[in-house]
Amino acid sequence: xxxxxxxxxxxxxxxxxxxxxxxxxxxxxxxxxxxxxxxxxxxxxxxxxxxxxxxxxxxxxxxxxxxxxxxxxxxxxxxxxxxxxxxxxxxxxxxxxxxxxxxxxxxxxxxxxxxxxxxxxxxxxxxxxxxxxxxxxxxxxxx
Amino acid sequence: xxxxxxxxxxxxxxxxxxxxxxxxxxxxxxxxxxxxxxxxxxxxxxxxxxxxxxxxxxxxxxxxxxxxxxxxxxxxxxxxxxxxxxxxxxxxxxxxxxxxxxxxxxxxxxxxxxxxxxxxxxxxxxxxxxxxxxxxxxxxxxx
DNA sequence: TACACTTGAATAGCTAGCTATGCAATATTA
DNA sequence: TAATATTGCATAGCTAGCTATTCAAGTGTA
Numbered sequence: 053x054x055x056x057x058x059x060x061x062x063x064x065x066x067x068x069x070x071x072x073x074x075x076x077x078x079x080x081x082x083x084x085x086x087x088x089x090x091x092x093x094x095x096x097x098x099x100x101x102x103x104x105x106x107x108x109x110x111x112x113x114x115x116x117x118x119x120x121x122x123x124x125x126x127x128x129x130x131x132x133x134x135x136x137x138x139x140x141x142x143x144x145x146x147x148x149x150x151x152x153x154x155x156x157x158x159x160x161x162x163x164x165x166x167x168x169x170x171x172x173x174x175x176x177x178x179x180x181x182x183x184x185x186x187x188x189x190x191x192x193x194x195x
Numbered sequence: 196x197x198x199x200x201x202x203x204x205x206x207x208x209x210x211x212x213x214x215x216x217x218x219x220x221x222x223x224x225x226x227x228x229x230x231x232x233x234x235x236x237x238x239x240x241x242x243x244x245x246x247x248x249x250x251x252x253x254x255x256x257x258x259x260x261x262x263x264x265x266x267x268x269x270x271x272x273x274x275x276x277x278x279x280x281x282x283x284x285x286x287x288x289x290x291x292x293x294x295x296x297x298x299x300x301x302x303x304x305x306x307x308x309x310x311x312x313x314x315x316x317x318x319x320x321x322x323x324x325x326x327x328x329x330x331x332x333x334x335x336x337x338x
Numbered sequence: 339t340a341c342a343c344t345t346g347a348a349t350a351g352c353t354a355g356c357t358a359t360g361c362a363a364t365a366t367t368a
Numbered sequence: 369t370a371a372t373a374t375t376g377c378a379t380a381g382c383t384a385g386c387t388a389t390t391c392a393a394g395t396g397t398a
Contacts, residue, residue: 055302057237061309061321062215064328067255069212070355071335072205073384077356088384094200105346112210117385119348124383141346141393159198166204172334173327178204181327184316185207188324191315192214213385216354220386231354248376260355262378267353284363284376 072169079161083154088121089130090162096131096147097155103142125151215312222304226297231264232273233305239274239290240298246285268294 057063077087085093091111096102108118122145125131130151136142170178200206220230228236234254239245251261265288268274273294279285313321 055237055305057234058329059325060305061313061325061328062219062305063234064325064332065208065212065215068328068332068335069208070255071332072208074356075335076205077383086383091200091206094198103346108346112213113384114386115347116349116387121384123348136346139346139394141391143347162198162203162205169331169335170204172330177327180323181331182202182204182207184320184324184327185204185211186201187315188312189207189211189214192211192218192312217386220353229353246376251376256354257356258377259357259379262376264354266378279376282364282376286377 072165075169076162076165079165080158083157083161084128084150085130085154085158088117089125090158092118092121092125093130093147093151093154093158096145096151100131100147101144103136103139103144105142107145215308218312219305219308222308223301226300226304227271227293228273228297228301231260232268233301235261235264235268236273236290236294236297236301239288239294243274243290244287246279246282246287248285250288 073087076090080086080090091113092107095107095110104115104118104122107122108115111118113121122131126133129148131145131147133143133145136144170181173181216230219233223229223233234256235250238250238253247258247261247265251258254261256264265274265276269276272291274288274290276286276288279287313324316324
């Protein structure tokens with residue numbers, strides 16, 4: 053039997069993900085944020101004052117991962133938390149001024165990473181590529 | 196400005212990579228190995244008795260990451276190390292019997308993950324998808 | 339109402355990745 | 369050959385992800 057990693061989808065996917073992460077990391081570092089915080093910020097920029105559970109429903113990550121990342125974000129002055137008025141177990145998560153102000157630069161950084169990474173593909177190829185990824189993801193999630 | 200994560204290549208790539216890793220993890224756990232060890236084992240199954248530096252040249256990971264993973268592999272009885280006869284700083288890395296014996300089952304597990312993940316795509320689509328990933332990777336590496 | 343069940347979140351403990359730094363052995367060069 | 373530079377590897381310390389477990393607060397029910 054043979055196994056050539058360049059012909060292994062999993063190997064390529066992993067490698068590509070690390071390159072994307074490294075590139076995004078590099079571009080958002082000046083903003084004082086890190087990659088794991090990105091999806092959370094994306095949600096909070098749309099709507100804050102939500103509970104951890106609300107966030108969890110929108111972000112594809114385990115609850116423990118989210119809780120840890122939120123702790124680091126609080127430590128770093130990106131969010132603050134207030135008691136939920138309706139449930140003593142829950143807290144509402146709010147962006148700080150600092151974090152709110154980063155939105156446009158962060159969007160831009162991420163859009164640039166994506167554009168640069170996909171620049172080797174033509175426009176229709178890019179669309180195909182995105183479509184393939186969405187298909188693979190939804191196939192894998194439904195197992 | 197708008198940012199929809201389902202339209203972000205980086206977001207999809209990251210998500211897909213975690214699904215692949217989780218699936219592979221799940222299938223190789225019975226063999227007593229974990230995902231980070233996989234690329235190293237692939238190389239060692241081809242040829243062992245090599246130095247860390249040799250391995251580093253073939254695996255796309257930082258030196259420190261490799262060193263840590265090798266330590267865990269030694270702890271887990273997958274490799275052993277002998278002094279290099281030519282360089283007192285280096286060691287030669289050898290597979291144990293246990294690790295050698297895992298090769299075929301591990302190949303099979305990985306091939307199955309890939310096949311299952313890509314089953315939502317037709318054969319020509321799969322080929323395109325792989326081609327796109329290789330293009331994106333080589334584009335990103337050459338920056 | 340008391341007790342059991344469920345749920346929101348935190349914590350422990352692990353792998354895998356990274357950067358930065360240290361250190362001893364080898365190579366190079368003045 | 370002595371001083372310097374380079375190299376092979378290890379270590380420290382961080383983020384990001386995971387599973388498993390715990391715990392307190394809410395919910396439902398006998």
